[in-house]
Amino acid sequence: MTEKKLYIPWAEKKKGLGHIVGEEKIAKAWDRNENLFFYYIMWLGTF
Amino acid sequence: MEKSAEELYNERLLRLKMAFNLQEPDRVPMFIAADSWVAHYSGFTIQDIAYDYNKLFTAHEKVIQDFDCDCVWSAAGIWPAAVFDAVGGTQFMSMAASASPETPYQFPDVSHMEAEEYPELIADPYAFIIEKILPRRCSELAEPFPRNALALAKGALAFGQYLDRLGAAYQRWVQVYGVPILIGGLAPAPFDILADHFRGIRETLIDIKRRPEQVKAACEAILPLAVRFATTSYGGPSRGFSPVFIPSDTAMFLRPVDFEQFFWPTLRGLVEALAEMGLNSYLFVEGNWDPYVEYLAELPKGKVLVHLENTDIERAKVAVGKTVCLAGNVPCSLLGYGTEDEVIAYAKNLIDKVAPGGGFILSSDKILITPTDAKPKNLLALTKFVKEYGVYKK
Amino acid sequence: MEIQELSRGIVDLDEAKAVQIINEFLASGPSDTDINQAIKACQEGMSEVGKRFESGEYFIAELVFAAEILKGIMELVRPRIGSSGVPTIGRIVLGTAKGDIHDIGKNIVRDMLEATGFEVYDVGVDVPYERFVDKVREVHPEIVGISGLLTFTIESMKGTVDAIKSAGLRDNLNIIIGGTPVTKAIATYVGADAFTTSAAGGVEICKKMVRA
Numbered sequence: 001m002t003e004k005k006l007y008i009p010w011a012e013k014k015k016g017l018g019h020i021v022g023e024e025k026i027a028k029a030w031d032r033n034e035n036l037f038f039y040y041i042m043w044l045g046t047f
Numbered sequence: 048m049e050k051s052a053e054e055l056y057n058e059r060l061l062r063l064k065m066a067f068n069l070q071e072p073d074r075v076p077m078f079i080a081a082d083s084w085v086a087h088y089s090g091f092t093i094q095d096i097a098y099d100y101n102k103l104f105t106a107h108e109k110v111i112q113d114f115d116c117d118c119v120w121s122a123a124g125i126w127p128a129a130v131f132d133a134v135g136g137t138q139f140m141s142m143a144a145s146a147s148p149e150t151p152y153q154f155p156d157v158s159h160m161e162a163e164e165y166p167e168l169i170a171d172p173y174a175f176i177i178e179k180i181l182p183r184r185c186s187e188l189a190e191p192f193p194r195n196a197l198a199l200a201k202g203a204l205a206f207g208q209y210l211d212r213l214g215a216a217y218q219r220w221v222q223v224y225g226v227p228i229l230i231g232g233l234a235p236a237p238f239d240i241l242a243d244h245f246r247g248i249r250e251t252l253i254d255i256k257r258r259p260e261q262v263k264a265a266c267e268a269i270l271p272l273a274v275r276f277a278t279t280s281y282g283g284p285s286r287g288f289s290p291v292f293i294p295s296d297t298a299m300f301l302r303p304v305d306f307e308q309f310f311w312p313t314l315r316g317l318v319e320a321l322a323e324m325g326l327n328s329y330l331f332v333e334g335n336w337d338p339y340v341e342y343l344a345e346l347p348k349g350k351v352l353v354h355l356e357n358t359d360i361e362r363a364k365v366a367v368g369k370t371v372c373l374a375g376n377v378p379c380s381l382l383g384y385g386t387e388d389e390v391i392a393y394a395k396n397l398i399d400k401v402a403p404g405g406g407f408i409l410s411s412d413k414i415l416i417t418p419t420d421a422k423p424k425n426l427l428a429l430t431k432f433v434k435e436y437g438v439y440k441k
Numbered sequence: 442m443e444i445q446e447l448s449r450g451i452v453d454l455d456e457a458k459a460v461q462i463i464n465e466f467l468a469s470g471p472s473d474t475d476i477n478q479a480i481k482a483c484q485e486g487m488s489e490v491g492k493r494f495e496s497g498e499y500f501i502a503e504l505v506f507a508a509e510i511l512k513g514i515m516e517l518v519r520p521r522i523g524s525s526g527v528p529t530i531g532r533i534v535l536g537t538a539k540g541d542i543h544d545i546g547k548n549i550v551r552d553m554l555e556a557t558g559f560e561v562y563d564v565g566v567d568v569p570y571e572r573f574v575d576k577v578r579e580v581h582p583e584i585v586g587i588s589g590l591l592t593f594t595i596e597s598m599k600g601t602v603d604a605i606k607s608a609g610l611r612d613n614l615n616i617i618i619g620g621t622p623v624t625k626a627i628a629t630y631v632g633a634d635a636f637t638t639s640a641a642g643g644v645e646i647c648k649k650m651v652r653a
Contacts, residue, residue, distance in 0.1 A: 004174040038068060039175075039279040040206050042183065042272065046235055046244045047178040156545055250546060251503040253509050256454060300501035334621070338497075357621070380622060381594050384630075417593040 007038055055225030055310035059117045063227060063408070067327065067372045069347045073403035075398060075437030076117040078229055078323070078374070078408060078429060080354070084415035085110050087425060095393060097128035100209070104216040111224050113423075114430050121230040121292070127209040133202035135186030140281025158247030159183040160206060162254065165261040169268045176272075180245055214282065221285075230329060234321075237269040237313035242297045255309055266313040273313075274320045281326065290352055291328035293317065299334030306339050311410055315345060322347040330371075331414075332358065341366040356412045361400045368406055376412040377429065380423035387428040394429055398437055409433050444482040447514075451486030452493075456510050463514050466525045467521060476518065480527055483511055487556035491641035501549065504640060508552035531561045531651035532582035535565035536573060543590040546620060547608060548644035549640040550586065557644055559651075570604035577610050583651050586643070588634070589620040595627055602632040619643050 010029060011026040020026060060324045065072035081088075086096045089106035096103040107122045159180050160168065168175045182189040187198035203348045217228050235243070241262070242251035253260050275432070276292040318328045330343075335357040344354060345365045355363060355375040363373055375395065381390050394409065401407045409429070416420050442528035447466070450459030466479060478625050490507040493499040533554060537547050544566050562580055564572050577585060585605065589600050598618050605611050615637040618628055635650070637643035 004171055006174050026418055035205065035275075035279040036207070036210075038275060040203055041173075041177060041181070042208070043233075044130075044202070044253040045180050045278070046240055046276075156543075249505055249548070254458070255502060256506045300505075302498075302500040302502065305500075305502060380624065380627070383592055384627075413592070417591070419593040419596065436505045 007034065009034060050225070052222060052225035056221060056227060059225065060285060060288065062117055063229070066405060066408050067288070067290075067352060069369065069372060069404075069406035071439040074439055075402050075433055077433045077437075078118050078120045078410050079110065079114055079116050079374055079415065079426060080120045080410055080413070080432075081107075081110055081415045082121075084417065084420055087418040096127075098126070100216075100279055104212075105214075108224075111220060116226070116428065116430060118227045118229040119217075121228070122216060123213060123230070123233075127205060129201045130203040130209065132383045133205055134181075134188055134198050136184075155162070156248045158245075160245045160250075163248075165258065165265055169261070169264045172265075172268045172272055182239045184244075203362050211296045227285045227288075229285075229289060230292045231286065232277045232291035232326070234273045234277035234280070234291055234293055236293055236295045236298075236316060236317065237266040237273050237416045238309070238310045239268050239295060239297050240273065241265050241277070241317065248297055248300070251297070255301075256306055259309070262309055264314075266309065270313045270316050270320075277317070277321055277326065280322065287325070288327065290329035291321055292329045292331065294331045296333040296337060297350065298332070298336065303338045307342070311339070311342055314340075317345050318351060327351065327423075330354065332356065334358075337362070341364050344370045346371055352408070354410065360397070364401045364407070366400075368404065372406045372408065373401060374408040374410050377410070379411055379413045379415070379420045382411055382425045382429075383419045384398045385425065387425055390425045391432050394432055395436060398433070402439070405439070409437065444478055444495065447479060448482040448486040448489070451483060451507055451510055451514075452489045454506050454510065456506075456513070459510050459514060460517075464518055467517060471521070473522075477527065478523055479518065483514060484556055484558055485609065487511060487553055491553060491644055493637065494641040495645075501545075501640070504549050504553065505545075508535065508549060508556070511552065511556050528558065528634045530558040531584065531645060531647070532545070532560045532562070532574065532577045532580055533586055534562045534564060534580065534582045535585040535586040536568040536588065536642045537586050538594045538599050538601055539564040539567060539569055541589045541591050541594040543564045543588070543620075546590065546640055547586075547588040550588070550643050553640060553644045554647060557648060559647065568601075570601050573601050574604050574608045577605060578608070582614070584615045584617060584647055586647070587616065589618070590622070592619070592622050595622065595631060598633070599631045606632070617643060617646060 010030045013030060014023070014027070016018065062072040062074070062076045066076050083093055083096065085106040086093055089109040091102050091106055096106055104122065107119065111119060164175070166181065167179070182195070188195045205305055220226050221228070242248045243344070246254065251262065281291065293314070295314060298306055301310055321328055330351060330353045333356055336355070337359055339364045340358060341428070348370050351371045353371045353373055354374060360373060360376050377390060377393055381393055397409065411421060413420065447459060447462045450462055463479070471479070487507060490499060494504055514552055535551055535554070537544055547563070547566070551561050551563050562576055562582065564576050573585065574651060585612055589595065589598055602616060605614065605616070615635070616633045616651065617637065618631055618633045619637045623636045623638060625636060635646050637646055
C-alpha cells in the first residue's frame with residue numbers, strides 16, 4: 001500500500017531537515033494547520 | 048432570584064451528562080434539533096442564513112431565547128454557502144440554485160466513482176478524495192492549474208472565516224444564555240461516505256451483490272479517515288462531553304445480514320476508536336432501525352447517544368437502553384401538522400414508557416429543516432410540557 | 442428453456458444464472474410468443490421479489506438489484522421484441538414532486554412497474570405542476586404517481602393535484618402518493634386516491650387500480 005502522503009504531519013515533514021530551533025512551536029502550528037486543512041478536505045468530500 | 052448564565056450552564060450540562068451516562072437527572076432533558084428551520088422562524092430566507100453569518104446567528108439566538116432548551120443542538124449545519132460557491136458547488140444543491148427562499152439543501156444520488164476505481168480508493172483514500180472525488184463534485188476544482196488551486200484556497204479562506212465566526216457565536220451563547228452546545232464534531236459512517244458521497248447509493252447497493260469484498264475493503268480503508276475527520280472537526284465550549292455527530296442514512300436499505308457485514312463493523316469501529324480517545328458519539332439513525340436495534344448493545348456503554356426517527360423507541364429502550372442513551376422521537380408530522388394536544392399526548396406516552404431509568408432525551412424525530420417540520424406553538428408546548436411532566440420523582 | 446429458471450434467477454438475485462439463461466434462450470431462435478413468455482417470467486419474478494419485500498425478507502437493496510438484473514435482461518431481449526410489442530396493463534405518469542429531488546424510491550417503483558407490465562412515463566424530479574399536467578394530457582394515463590421524501594413536499598403534492606383538477610383532468614384518473622412521510626390523513630389533505638410508504642406496496646395498489 002503506497003500513500004501519496006498528501007496529509008503530512010510534522011513527524012513526516014521534519015525528516016531530513018536536521019536540527020530546528022523552536023521545533024516544538026513549529027510542530028504545533030504545522031500540525032494544527034494540517035489538521036484544519038484535513039477537516040476542510042473531508043468536509044468538501046462529504047458535504 | 049434569577050439564575051446566572053454560569054449556573055444555568057452547569058445545571059443544563061449536568062442534566063445532559065447524566066442522561067448520556069444512563070442515569071436519571073432532575074428531569075428529562077430536551078433539545079431542538081433545528082437546522083435551517085431557524086431561518087423562517089426568525090423571518091429570514093435560506094439564502095440569508097447561508098451567506099450572512101450575522102443573520103444565521105441571530106436566527107439561532109431567537110430560538111435560544113424563545114424556547115429555553117437544555118442546549119443548542121448545533122448552529123453549523125452544512126453551511127457556509129460561500130465555500131461551496133468558491134469551489135463550484137458540492138453534492139448538495141447550491142443555495143444559489145435553489146428556486147425558493149425556503150427550499151434547503153438536498154442530496155441528489157450521484158455516482159462520482161467507477162467500479163474499477165475500488166483498488167485506487169482502497170490503496171490511498173485521502174489521495175483518492177483529492178485527486179478524483181473533489182474535481183468530480185466541485186466544478187472549479189476540475190479546472191486546470193492554477194484556477195483549481197485558487198478555488199481551493201478561496202474555499203479554505205471562507206471555511207476558516209466561518210469556523211472562527213461559529214466558534215465566537217458559541218462562546219457568546221454560553222456566556223450570555225448559559226446554554227451548552229451539544230454537537231462537538233462530525234464524521235459520517237464509513238459506509239455512508241462510500242454510498243452517499245463517492246459511489247452513489249444505488250451503485251453501492253448493487254456493489255454489495257457484485258463485488259462485496261471490495262465494498263468491505265473500501266469501508267475499512269475509509270475508517271481511519273472518518274476517525275481523523277471526527278478529531279480534526281472537534282471543538283467547542285463543552286469539550287469532554289459534546290459528542291461527535293455521526294449520521295447514518297443508508298443502513299435502512301440493507302437487510303440485517305448485509306447490515307452486519309457491510310454497514311456495522313466500521314460504524315462500530317468508528318464509535319470505539321472515538322471512545323478510546325475519550326470522545327462520545329451521537330448517532331443520528333435515519334429511517335427505521337427495528338431490524339438492527341440490537342446491534343447497538345455492542346457499543347461502549349454510556350458513550351453513545353442514539354437519535355431515533357421511525358424506530359420503535361419503546362422496544363429500543365428495552366433492548367439497548369442500558370448501553371446507549373436514546374433521543375427522540377416526537378414526529379414532525381405531528382409537530383408540523385398536528386394540534387398541541389396531539390403533540391402533548393405523544394410526548395406523555397413517550398415519557399411514561401421511555402424516561403424511567405434515565406438515559407433519555409426528548410426531541411423531534413427528524414432534524415428541523417423547513418417551516419412545515421414544526422409549528423412554533425407546538426414546539427413551545429412541548430418544551431413547557433417536558434419541564435413539568437418530565438421531572439424524575441425521587 | 443425452462444421459464445421457471447429465469448424467474449427463479451431473478452427471485453434468487455442470481456445475476457450470473459439469469460444472464461446465462463437469457464443468452465441461451467436468445468441463441469435458440471425464439472418466436473414472438475416465446476419472447477412474450479420470457480418477459481412474463483421476468484414479471485412474475487419481480488412480483489415475487491415484491492412479495493418478499495412486503496414480507497420483510499428482502500429490503501430496498503434487493504429491489505434495486507432485482508431491477509438491475511431485469512434491466513440487463515431487457516437490454517438483451519428488447520432488440521428481438523416483435524412488431525406487436527409487449528402487452529401493457531396500464532399507463533402511469535410518475536415523478537417526484539416540485540422542490541424535492543429524491544429519486545431512489547421513485548426509480549425503484551418505476552422499474553418494478555415496468556417489470557409488472559405498465560407503461561411508465563417518468564417525468565423526473567422537482568417536477569413543476571405544469572409538467573405533470575401536460576404529460577397527463579398527452580398520454581392519458583390511468584394513474585398518476587407522485588413521490589416525495591421531505592415533509593414540505595406534501596404541499597407540492599397538493600399543488601400538483603390541484604393543478605390537475607384545475608386542468609379538468611382529475612376525473613377518470615387515479616392518483617397515488619408515495620414516500621416515507623405520507624399517511625392516510627396526508628393523502629386526504631393532498632386530494633389523492635391512495636398512498637403508500639413502500640415501493641412494492643405501491644406497485645400492488647397500481648395493479649388493483651387497473652384491475653390487473
